[in-house]
Amino acid sequence: MIEARALKKRYSDGTVALNSVSFRLDKKISAIIGRNGAGKTTLMKILSTQMLPTSGTASIDGLDIISEADRIRKIAVSIPQEARPVDYMPAIDCVKLYLAARGFGRLKAKAAAEKALRTVGLGDAMDKLAYELSGGMKRKVFVAMAIASDADMIFLDEPTTGLDPFSRVEVWSAIRAIKGQVILTTHYMEEAQALSEDVLMIDSGKVLAHDAVERLLKPFNGLVRVESQRKSRSSYKVGNTWISYVKKGNAKAMVGRGDIIKPVTLDDLFIKRGVNLES
Ligand SMILES: Nc1ncnc2c1ncn2[C@@H]1O[C@H](COP(=O)(O)OP(=O)(O)OP(=O)(O)O)[C@@H](O)[C@H]1O
Ligand SMILES: [Mg+2]
Known part of the structure; x- marks a missing residue:
């Protein structure tokens, strides 16, 4: 210990x-x-x-x-x-x-x-x-x-x-x-x-x-990560990409062309907690 x-x-x-x-x-x-x-x-x-x-x-x-x-x-x-x-x-x-x-x-x-x-x-x-x-x-x-x-x-x-x-x-x-x-x-x-x-x-x-x-990862239960080149409501900017979290069932209908849907991982904790990803 x-x-x-x-x-x-x-x-x-x-x-x-x-x-x-x-x-x-x-x-x-x-x-x-x-x-x-x-x-x-x-x-x-x-x-x-x-x-x-x-x-x-x-x-x-x-x-x-x-x-x-x-x-x-x-x-x-x-x-x-x-x-x-x-x-x-x-x-x-x-x-x-x-x-x-x-x-x-x-x-x-x-x-x-x-x-x-x-x-x-x-x-x-x-x-x-x-x-x-x-x-x-x-x-x-x-x-x-x-x-x-x-x-x-x-x-x-x-x-x-x-x-x-x-x-x-x-x-x-x-x-x-x-x-x-x-x-x-x-x-x-x-x-x-x-x-x-x-x-x-x-x-x-x-x-x-x-x-x-x-x-x-509990706060992300039922959510997926969407990576987009366009800003959307409550999204996080990482480099030139905007990341948002949406309900799994709604993701397909909500996302635009070229957006990427990914499962949530521990990476997302860093993003959500506002760790400075640019430096
Ligand atoms: N010998 C040293 N003298 C001065 N600063 C140092 C020294 N070793 C590390 N640092 C600084 O301390 C901080 C933490 O470094 P550390 O090596 O512990 O990071 P890390 O989390 O292991 O990073 P990485 O994922 O790149 O291995 C950094 O700002 C680094 O520049
Ligand atoms: Mg190290």
């Missing part, structure tokens, strides 16, 4: 990336969503003890992220957004080395690494050197490290960015099979919906919403 109390992060150039966020994450899998620069990575780094907050605090399973950081590092693993495997090392060795560093014996590390690499679909590529892997395959090596680790708490910062749709579903299954608690960030709303029991939505360093996906 994670509890954050008034966490604030001000970088040395004055940027306030987190502006006093408080929340409790106690579900099996939680997703943190928000636009580029919202503060997701900053939050993940602070929670996984890689960076200190400017003020405020948080705890992981009752352990304080500042005074008990060493103990947290034993029970938590974190896959950073920018992580890249070592170029001249086979994928299997990258995972084995990581597990050895976490205290796995040689044989246990080998078995766990092979199993995890097969789970993420790298069964045939585990002996390739990391630089011979595609971008998505490199990402999967890190997901394999996380799922093989057996940690109680797993932080995944954009685990499926750059993955093809098939690989993404493969990684989703792997994430669901993780025994510990998982906190992930994503820009794919269908990923947040498919995986997580609750969603923490942040914007400009603040918590905008925190609830179960179905509860967040």
